[in-house]
Amino acid sequence: MSSIREQLAAQLARFDDDAYAALANRGLLRRAQKDLEKGAATIAQDSAESLVMAFGEHRIRFDARGPAHADCSCPAMGMCQHILAAAISLQRMAADEPAAASPEAAKTDAPPIDDVQALQAELLSVPPDALSKHAGKAGYRWAWQYVQDLDLEQGFRVSGERHLLMSFTQPRLAFRYMGGGIDGLIADADIRQAEKYRVAAVLALRRALGLQTPPPEPAGGARTASLDLGRDHALAQTRDLSIDESRRRLRTAASQLFAECVELGLAHLSQGIQERFSTLAVWAQGAEYHRLALLLRRLADHVDLLLQRAGGADEHRLLDELAIANALVGALDAAAARQAAPVHLVGRARTRYDETGTLELMGLGASAWRSAAGYVGLTMVFWCPVDQAFMSCSDARPENQRGFDPVARHRSPGPWSGLGAPAQAAGRRIALQGAQVNASGRVSGSESATATVSVPLPAQDFAAALPVSRSWSELLQRRGSGQRSLLAEPQPMKDWCVIAPAKFGAPQFDANRQALVWPLFDDSGDRLDAELVYDDYTGHAIGRIEQLAADDTPAGTLVVARLRPGPSGTVCEPLSLVRPGAPPGQSAIDSLHFDTAPQRNVVSRWLDKFRQRRDGDALPSALAATMPALLQEHRHWLCRHAERGMPEQQAQRVTIEAQAWSGRLADAGFSSFAPASAASPTPAALVLRWHYLNLQCEQLLAPRA
Incomplete structure (x- = not known):
């Protein structure tokens, strides 16, 4: 046996049907197996460089790289059924040869773990x-x-x-x-x-496996400088400037501008400051710092609102944004020192959808929504049992665009070929071919994808495939175990869950917040509130949940919901129910936002009188009430100095007071608030750094239940 044939035999011994299907596809594999029923391929030529197989009138040539790089004499481009048939024939030959020589050697048909x-x-x-x-x-x-x-x-x-x-x-x-x-x-x-x-x-x-890999060589060549505008806003002369040098100068300029804003005082900013933020945003976009560019544009807009004395402007919120942007620049500095550019810090120019193979999804329901930015849309939520992850698909339009109604979209065709309407996805298994998914778990609604929709799954089988949580403490601990840095990349799909309440409380409508509160209890008696803030699109779901107070919810009912911070801890926004006793042939999913509306009851009639659009208003934050008093006092001290500004005498006072604050915070266990050092050489830089740490403490100490 030649060395090429031995190498091929060793490779083919590791092939199974899944490997052959990955090499081509299931259809070609079935055709090859059917062709082999008429006769196997034979060896036509065996040399030191290649192995040629004959299959009918076709000749298939293999080399040491294996069947993935085989050539066939047929007109087909790339992989064909003849290559698969020849590979399977050669695999069977190699399996029969050791059996004839030594029966003990053929007791197993799979390679060992070693x-x-x-x-x-x-x-x-x-x-x-x-x-x-x-x-x-x-x-x-x-x-x-x-x-x-x-x-x-x-x-x-x-x-x-x-x-x-x-x-x-x-x-x-x-x-x-x-x-x-x-x-x-x-x-x-x-x-x-x-x-x-x-x-x-x-x-x-x-x-x-813990092995180190040397970093790649830096990209060669020089790039033309992005718009590098100085304090006088004059165009810099065009010259060759590497991307790394452009980014370094940008980070330095941004840090200086952040500190100057605090030194001047957030209540005393000028139109020049707004123009400098806009200029840096253009520079950041050219330097491919997409996340920093977004923050700089936001800062420019906020300063503009302050100058116009607009109602949405707020010096304290501006300080929050300055502190986060300053921390991002510091993180980018540290990454550049390591010759790295983490994507969660650099950001992306736009959301990228990557093509994937067949995607298996289970429909969990849908909801319509309106965003604060003036968009309306419909979002479908799915569970992917293969990836063990939640995924979503949204169809959104500007609110003023005529002809688009997110509620009516629920029963309109699409978004994929083969799916009659989003309403048909609930409670069914969908095999999506040609799917495109982005890093956040969002599935593209491109019509090029083809959906194969099953009949409604039995309620028991549907529920068994879902990741059900029965303990609220474990659920919230699992949610909080991930990274919670303010600079971490958002992962909204990880906020979705399927919970199994042991007991459902009576829903109540909070008229002050215009929100429905539905208590859910686990086996230990812990409470998790399901909340829906009232608007034009949640009113239907609120009415559905109100009806559950009169109807006894069957034992074993599951709730599909999204976790988010609430006034007294974490709450969940219910999307749908998984009914345990759904009749055969009917969906186990009860879509709260779209299924048949209940009869009008007392609360619903009261809502008609109180109907007001919320337009995505956030619930009142509970962070201030749960933060330690020392941190609240420290935050007020930071905001006061940042708003007033820091002339020379005031800066000296801030430095003295900072030393005292550092000791008080350290005694309370907050050792990260170190005094002024090389990392924060000026009082203004110290205020920005400490304010970011204060915000991070709020994030970490936020109530979880």
């Missing part, structure tokens, strides 16, 4: 220069940065029995490795620039 570990070692042995050559220098830089930003616990998984399986959650992509070098990594989806994703899989495997 063989899978050997596959890992084979990939880990690929040197960085070979990875860079495979994807190119730009592709290697992309893959290295992608892995640095990757959450290994949530975003990457290594498994496999017959072969090595490495899976990413975003994009939803898996690679199978049976041998043959990095070229032998087989993706389960047809993706562009597969080379850089193969390199990313190898680098992620190295990082998961």
Whole structure:
């Protein structure tokens, strides 16, 4: 047996139906298996460089890289059924040969676990220069940065029995490795620039095993400077300036402007300050600091509101935004020192949807909404049992656009081909082919995706597939165990949950806040309030929940809800109910926002008299009432000095008072409030830093239940 044939036999021994389907698709695999019923492929040529198989009138050529790089004489481009048939035939030949020589050697048809570990070692042995050559220098830089930003616990998984399986959650992509070098990594989806994703899989495997990988070479060449406007707002002369140098100068200019605002006093800002914020925002966008550009534009708008004496302007809220932007600049400085650019700090120019294979979803209901920015829309919520994650799909339009009604959209066709309407998704399993998903778990509503919708699932089977929480303390502890930094990237889909109350309390309508409060109790008697703030789109759901006070809610009813902060701790916004006794053929999902309206009762009639649009008003914050008195006093001290400004004599006073504050806070256990140092060389910089720490303490000490 030639060395090529031995290598191919070793690779093909690790192939199973899933691996062959990833190599091509299920349809081609079935056609190849059907063709093999008429006869197997035979070996036509066996040399040291290649192996040629004959299958009917076609010739299939293999080399050491395996079936993923085989060539067939048929007119088909890429993978075809003849290559699959030849590979399966060769696999069967190799399996029969050891059986004839030694029956004991053929007692198992799967490689041992040690063989899978050997596959890992084979990939880990690929040197960085070979990875860079495979994807190119730009592709290697992309893959290295992608892995640095990757959450290994949530975003990457290594498994496999017959072969090595490495899976990413975003994009939803898996690679199978049976041998043959990095070229032998087989993706389960047809993706562009597969080379850089193969390199990313190898680098992620190295990082998961605790192995270091040298950073890529810096991007060569120079870039034209972005608009680098100085304090006099004059255009800088165009010159060659590297992106790193442009970013460094931008961070320095932004830090200086933040400190100057505090030194001048937030009550004494001028039109020049507003123009400088606008200028820096343009510069940040050109330097590809997208998140910083957004914050700078927001600061420019807020200063403009202050100058116009608009009702929405607030010096204290402006200080919050300045402190967060200043902390972001500091984090970007630290990242630049490590020659890194984390995507959650840099930001994205726009939301990117990545193509994925078939996506399996379970419809959990939908709701209509209106945002404070003047948009209305409909959002469908799903559970993905494969990824064990919640996902959503939204259709939104500007509020003044005619012809779009989010309530009517619930029963209109789409958004995907094969789905009659969003209403049909509730309680059903959907196989979505050609799906596109972004990093936040939002599924694109592109019509290019095709949905295969099942009949309504039995209530018991539907509920068994969901991640049900029965203990409120465990639920809130799990929610709060993640990173809660103010600079962390938002993950809104992780706020969704499915809860199983042991007891449902009587719903009550709070007229002061125009919100319905529905107490839910777990087995331990702990209470979690379900709340809905009244508006044109939640009135229907409020009426539905009111009716539940008269009807006995069946035991085992589940509530699909989104967790959020409330006046006295965490509350949940109910979306739908999972009914345990739904008749066969009917959906187990009771969509509170859309299902048949109840009869009008006392509270609903009162609401008609009290009907007012809330337009997304937030509930009153409970943070101030739950923060330690010392931190509240400290925050007032910071706001007072930032609002008044810091002339020379006032700055000296702030420095003296800061020393006393540092001691008081340290004695109370808040040791992070260190006095002025090299990290905060001026009183203004110290105020910004301390205000950010105060905000972070509020975030960490916010009530969870």
